[in-house]
Amino acid sequence: MPLVAGVDSSTQSCKVVIRDAETGALVREGRAAHPDGTEVHPDAWWSALTEAAEQAGGLDDVAAISVGGQQHGMVALDEQGEVVRPALLWNDTRSAGAAEDLTRELGGPQAWADAVGLVPVASFTVTKLRWLADAEPGNAARTAAVCLPHDWLTWRLAGSPGLDGLRTDRSDASGTGYWAAATGEYRTDLLRLAFHDRHQPIVPVVLGPAESAGTTAAGALLGPGAGDNAAAAFGAGARPGDVLVSIGTSGTVFSVADTPANDPSGIVAGFADVTGRFLPLVCTLNAARVLTTAAAMLGVDVDRLSELALDAPAGADGLVLVPYLEGERTPNKPHASGAVHGLTLRTGTPAHLARAAVEGMLCALADGLDALRAQGATVNRVILVGGGARSEAVRRIAPEVFGLPVVVPPPGEYVADGAARQAAWVATGTAPQWTVKDTQEYGGTPVPAIREQYAAARELTVDRH
Numbered sequence: 001m002p003l004v005a006g007v008d009s010s011t012q013s014c015k016v017v018i019r020d021a022e023t024g025a026l027v028r029e030g031r032a033a034h035p036d037g038t039e040v041h042p043d044a045w046w047s048a049l050t051e052a053a054e055q056a057g058g059l060d061d062v063a064a065i066s067v068g069g070q071q072h073g074m075v076a077l078d079e080q081g082e083v084v085r086p087a088l089l090w091n092d093t094r095s096a097g098a099a100e101d102l103t104r105e106l107g108g109p110q111a112w113a114d115a116v117g118l119v120p121v122a123s124f125t126v127t128k129l130r131w132l133a134d135a136e137p138g139n140a141a142r143t144a145a146v147c148l149p150h151d152w153l154t155w156r157l158a159g160s161p162g163l164d165g166l167r168t169d170r171s172d173a174s175g176t177g178y179w180a181a182a183t184g185e186y187r188t189d190l191l192r193l194a195f196h197d198r199h200q201p202i203v204p205v206v207l208g209p210a211e212s213a214g215t216t217a218a219g220a221l222l223g224p225g226a227g228d229n230a231a232a233a234f235g236a237g238a239r240p241g242d243v244l245v246s247i248g249t250s251g252t253v254f255s256v257a258d259t260p261a262n263d264p265s266g267i268v269a270g271f272a273d274v275t276g277r278f279l280p281l282v283c284t285l286n287a288a289r290v291l292t293t294a295a296a297m298l299g300v301d302v303d304r305l306s307e308l309a310l311d312a313p314a315g316a317d318g319l320v321l322v323p324y325l326e327g328e329r330t331p332n333k334p335h336a337s338g339a340v341h342g343l344t345l346r347t348g349t350p351a352h353l354a355r356a357a358v359e360g361m362l363c364a365l366a367d368g369l370d371a372l373r374a375q376g377a378t379v380n381r382v383i384l385v386g387g388g389a390r391s392e393a394v395r396r397i398a399p400e401v402f403g404l405p406v407v408v409p410p411p412g413e414y415v416a417d418g419a420a421r422q423a424a425w426v427a428t429g430t431a432p433q434w435t436v437k438d439t440q441e442y443g444g445t446p447v448p449a450i451r452e453q454y455a456a457a458r459e460l461t462v463d464r465h
């Protein structure tokens with residue numbers, strides 16, 4: 001029974017799962033924390049991967065490994081393959097001005113949507129490169145190659161084989177802003193535009209779904225890897241009509257589609273998936289950490305927060321929490337902060353605040369669902385994944401906010417599982433047919449008033465420059 005490994009190098013931690021390539025049975029697993037902050041040296045991801053792999057009993061006996069990772073992070077490498085500066089992560093908003101400049105320079109949002117299926121916001125790699133060119137020209141000139149977190153880890157697993165050995169996959173390439181999911185081609189003109197047409201670093205070769213990125217020193221095949229959301233869709237076994245809602249550091253709403261998205265409003269990003277199809281996706285900057293922050297404000301843990309939230313009535317008697325704790329990407333308000341509206345003698349209780357935090361976080365994601373529908377997605381049910389999906393309050397309140405049945409797979413690492421499925425595909429030549437069992441279904445009567453009061457409060461929340 002060959003074993004395969006899947007890695008999720010996400011914002012807050014690294015997880016490794018080792019599964020049976022034929023049955024998909026979980027054999028071993030491990031995890032290690034990442035440092036806080038929106039600027040992280042990639043060496044920290046390597047240390048965490050090493051620690052998580054050791055905890056999972058090592059990788060020497062696996063036939064193949066594939067790496068899923070947080071999307072968009074800018075990893076700049078010099079001629080020797082050394083990291084030029086700490087990576088700027090997807091949730092670093094310092095390139096918001098660069099995003100505006102790039103949007104204008106190409107001729108506006110529609111021009112970008114037509115070119116690469118997305119409209120620049122601070123999250124996307126192309127804007128981080130423009131920031132680098134403007135703020136750190138010396139580092140920009142030293143940048144001989146640029147890649148993403150999962151590309152860099154795959155390259156390290158392959159023994160750092162020179163800059164020409166860098167590999168990526170369609171799903172992560174589609175989040176750079178200089179690779180078009182619709183055509184499957186790099187837009188080197190946009191890569192050059194990021195550097196004011198003065199410089200063009202090497203970018204990784206883009207692999208197809210079952211192509212190998214090389215081998216490790218121990219001889220394991222390396223899968224193409226993926227952006228974490230695309231890996232989660234593959235890991236959770238999403239079917240047509242399913243929309244995944246992931247409540248991790250980011251909140252994401254996405255589905256697998258046969259055609260690429262083109263949304264000039266910039267709300268839906270036109271990413272690619274891991275099977276050769278597409279992955280229209282909406283992303284918020286504020287999800288699971290809204291819950292941990294609300295819990296910290298109340299001096300409780302997340303389990304108690306959940307109990308408190310379920311003690312308050314739907315709509316929290318009008319208390320609304322707009323959760324822009326890290327600024328926001330959807331809507332594009334990089335300089336906004338969070339706000340609480342509707343505070344009265346009646347609503348000033350821990351239960352009301354807990355409920356408002358859960359509802360506010362879910363309402364921002366429900367706006368994403370609407371945007372996905374507007375792009376033509378069929379939405380029959382929601383599959384809830386990510387750390388925040390472990391919260392009972394989130395599971396029970398989600399159907400009231402989304403107005404849809406919500407399915408929750410057993411707690412697990414669906415990004416790492418998706419990567420393990422890729423590894424099995426590369427190792428065996430066939431996409432694995434592993435099934436996800438024991439899902440729980442949550443129904444409930446929709447409560448439109450929750451979204452109505454949120455929409456009103458959202459409009460009152462300002463973007464502070």
Ligand SMILES: Nc1ncnc2c1ncn2[C@@H]1O[C@H](COP(=O)(O)OP(=O)(O)O)[C@@H](O)[C@H]1O
Nearest residue numbers: 010011012013248249288302386387388390391
């Ligand atoms: N029971 C729970 N209730 C609420 N939040 C939770 C719970 N369990 C984990 N989390 C939160 O989920 C987040 C981690 O989720 P994960 O999907 O691994 O994030 P990421 O992939 O962005 O690192 C953390 O912020 C953690 O506090």
Ligand SMILES: O=C(CO)[C@@H](O)[C@H](O)COP(=O)(O)O
Nearest residue numbers: 010011070071090248249250
């Ligand atoms: O920027 C996006 C998607 O466009 C984020 O979803 C990142 O990919 C980070 O993911 P998590 O660490 O929150 O899972």
